Amino acid sequence: MQGPKVYIHFPGTAREALDFYAGIFGGELALYTLAEFNRTDGDPQAIAHGDPQAIAHGELNGVVCLAGSDASAADRPFRAEGMMLSLLGTAEPEVLHRWFDQLSAGGEVIDPLSVKLWGASDGQVRDRYGLHWLIGYEPGSHEAS
Structure with a gap:
């Protein structure tokens, strides 16, 4: 990795958002679910509904590099203020x-x-x-x- 990579805690939209960015910028997208990581600390609503597809970690590598996950109970979902x-x-x-x-x-x-x-x-x-x-x-x- 050449420098800092933006890592975003999405409010339950990590898969959708990272797919969106991959569709625009191209590159290689890897998505890993909470179930794949044997985690139970993800978004409380996703866990309550047994959503095995909640994203524990996703990473887009290419011309534009981004990473992210669905926010866990301990994380605050992304909110943009003062950054571009x-x-x-x-x-x-x-x-x-x-x-x-x-x-x-x-x-x-x-x-x-x-x-x-x-x-x-x-x-x-x-x-x-x-x-x-x-x-x-x-x-x-x-x-x-």
Whole structure:
């Protein structure tokens, strides 16, 4: 691993969210359930309903790396305040525009991905799972449509 990896405690949506991100960014996704880890400390509602599919650990590795799980009784589910995930210059402009559009589906565009006064293109989106993304690229990259 090259640096810090974001690890998110999802409120019972880890499988759905990590599948969503894998569908956008590609990469290799590994999901492990509470049952596979012989754990009983997961989301109280999932355990009460005998949900063997609650995620104990999931990891997406590729251009974008994320990890997460369904929040346990001891964990607080993810809530985004004062943090963004930056994808500035991480791919070609066309790819960044596609990622922006896909992340905004069911989410909220905070600032459209467009050319800014200083010449760079960027934008911000909060996706349907609450992650806040900053996506953009510098001038000199060919302009995406």
